[in-house]
Amino acid sequence: MTLQSFRQETRDWLLKNCPQSMRNRVFHFEDAHALYSTEDARVWRQSMAEKGWTAPLWPEEYGGAALTSDRYRVLQEEMMSIKALPAATGMGLAMIGPTLLEFGTDQQKREHLPKIVSGEVSWCQGYSEPGSGSDLASLQTRAALEGDQFVINGQKIWTSGAQHADWMFALVRTDPEAAKHDGISFVLLEMDQPGVTVKPIQLISGSSPFCETFFDNAIALRRNLVGEMNKGWTVGKRLLQYERSSAPAPRSKTKATALNTYAQLGKRYWGDVRGKIADSASRDKITQQVMQEKALQYTIQRVAVETESGKAPGFTTSIFKYVGSTLMKEGASLKSALRGSDGIGWAGDAFTDDELDSTRGWLRDRAATIYGGTNEVQLNIISKRVLGLPD
Numbered sequence: 307m308t309l310q311s312f313r314q315e316t317r318d319w320l321l322k323n324c325p326q327s328m329r330n331r332v333f334h335f336e337d338a339h340a341l342y343s344t345e346d347a348r349v350w351r352q353s354m355a356e357k358g359w360t361a362p363l364w365p366e367e368y369g370g371a372a373l374t375s376d377r378y379r380v381l382q383e384e385m386m387s388i389k390a391l392p393a394a395t396g397m398g399l400a401m402i403g404p405t406l407l408e409f410g411t412d413q414q415k416r417e418h419l420p421k422i423v424s425g426e427v428s429w430c431q432g433y434s435e436p437g438s439g440s441d442l443a444s445l446q447t448r449a450a451l452e453g454d455q456f457v458i459n460g461q462k463i464w465t466s467g468a469q470h471a472d473w474m475f476a477l478v479r480t481d482p483e484a485a486k487h488d489g490i491s492f493v494l495l496e497m498d499q500p501g502v503t504v505k506p507i508q509l510i511s512g513s514s515p516f517c518e519t520f521f522d523n524a525i526a527l528r529r530n531l532v533g534e535m536n537k538g539w540t541v542g543k544r545l546l547q548y549e550r551s552s553a554p555a556p557r558s559k560t561k562a563t564a565l566n567t568y569a570q571l572g573k574r575y576w577g578d579v580r581g582k583i584a585d586s587a588s589r590d591k592i593t594q595q596v597m598q599e600k601a602l603q604y605t606i607q608r609v610a611v612e613t614e615s616g617k618a619p620g621f622t623t624s625i626f627k628y629v630g631s632t633l634m635k636e637g638a639s640l641k642s643a644l645r646g647s648d649g650i651g652w653a654g655d656a657f658t659d660d661e662l663d664s665t666r667g668w669l670r671d672r673a674a675t676i677y678g679g680t681n682e683v684q685l686n687i688i689s690k691r692v693l694g695l696p697d
Contacts, residue, residue: 312377316384323353330389336515336670338395339470342425351425354393360423361399364407368415369423396467397549398422398429402475402494404548409492409533409541418473418494430497432462432476432519433542439464440683442477443486443539447521449478449493451528451535456480456493458501458524464677468504468517471497476526477542480535492538492545495526511670516677547623549678568592571644588644595633595640602629625692628684631674638664638671 307315325346333341341347354360355369362378364370373381385392392399403422406415421427438445447460458478468474474495481489497504501524506514533541569583572592577584583592606626642649642664649664651657675681689695 309376309380313380313384316381317387319357320384320388320390323350324385324388324390325350328391331391333391335395335466336513339467341391342394348425350391351393355424358423360393360425361403361419364403364419364423368407368419394423394425396428397431397475398427401431401545401549402429405475405541405545406532408544411529413529414494414532427472428467428470430465430468430471430474430519432465432474432478434464435461436463440680442542443490445477445479445490447476447478448482449480449491449526451480454528456491456526456528456531458493458495458521458526460521462519462521463516464507465504465517465519466515466677468497468519469506469514473497474502474519475532475545477538478526480538484536487539489536490538490542491535492532492541493526494530494532495524499524501525509670509673511666513666513670546679549623549627565592565596568595568640568644571641575645575648591640591643595637598629599633599637602626602633624679624684624687627679628681628688631678632681634674635671638668642668 327344327346328350331341342351351360358364358366358369358371358373359381361368361370362373362381364372366372399422403419406418410418418427422429432447433442433445435445435447447458447462449456449458456478458476460478462476465474474497476493476495477490478493479489480491483489495502501522503520503522505518505520507516507518508514509516532538569592572583572585572588576588583589609623609626645661645664648657648661649668651661651665653662690697
C-alpha cells in the first residue's frame, strides 16, 4: 500500500470510528481519569487497540502496529486534522511501556504491554518520598527479598493517580549498605493488596491528583524485578527520559488552535479593533507565547523521528521538561492575565464557570515546574550531561 493510500484509508477509518465526544477536546492530566472513563472513550480505546494504533510504534506481538515512521506521522496528522484525542493516555503508554520494551523480560512484556494497550490496566509511579524529592537517590523505602517476592515497607508521595491505578512501578532500596545510587532496584507491584494504602492530597486548586502511598509489608513478585538487582537507578533514569521526551507541552495542538485560544480571550476582555486585540502589549505576549509553544512542538517532533529510528531518548529530554513545563505555567498565567480581574475569581455569581476554571488552572499549573523533576534539577542535568560543564 502506498503512503497516500494509507493516508486515505486512515482518514476514512478515523472519521467513521472516532466518537464526536473524543474530538476537539482539551484536558489536563488531572481530568484524564474522568474523561477516559466514559463509554465513548471505552469504545474509542477498543477500536484503536484492535488496529494497534493505541501504541502504533510498538511491536505487533504486544498490541502495537509496528508502523514505520512515515505511516506514524500520517496517523498523527490525520488524527490532528479531526482533532481526535489519543485513544489512551497515562504512564503506561508514556513511561513504563517504553521502559519494559527496553529493559523488560519476555514474560514481563507479554504480561503487561498488551494490557496497557487495551486500557485494561492503569499505572502510577512510585518515585518521590517525603525526604527524597529532588535528591531521589536518597530514597528509603525498603524492599527485602524473601524467597520469590520482595516485602516492601515505606512511603511514597506525590503519586499521580494512585487512587485509580492498578499497578505501580517503583524504585525501592534493596541494599541499604550500598552507595545510594547502587542499592536501588526497580520493581512492579499491584496496588490492590492489603499492604498498600493510598491517601489523596488536596491541592490549592481544589483537586487531588496526587497521593501519599504507604507500604506495610506490601508484596512485589521477584519476577517483576525490572533489570538487575540493585541496578534499578539505570532503569529509573531511562524511564524519566521517556517521560520527558513526552514533556508537558502546552495543550493546544496546532498553531491555529493555540493562537485562537489566546486571541479570543484577548478580544473578549480587551476589545476588538479591526480584527485585532485592542491592547498591543497583550498582542505581543500572545505572539511570543504561541511562537515558543510551536517551536517546542516542532523540536519534540524532530526528536521523535530520531527515537523511531531506534535511538533511545537521552539527557536532552530534560530540555523538553524544562521548556514544556515553563510554557505550561506561563500559558496558564497568560490566560488569567488576559481576563484581568475576572481571571482571579474563586467563587460567586460574578464569575463564569470558564473564569473559575481558569483560576484553578492557573493555580494548578504553578506546580508544572516542580512535579516530574524541578526546573532546577533539569538545568543541572542539562549543564552537566548535555553541555558537559564541570560540577
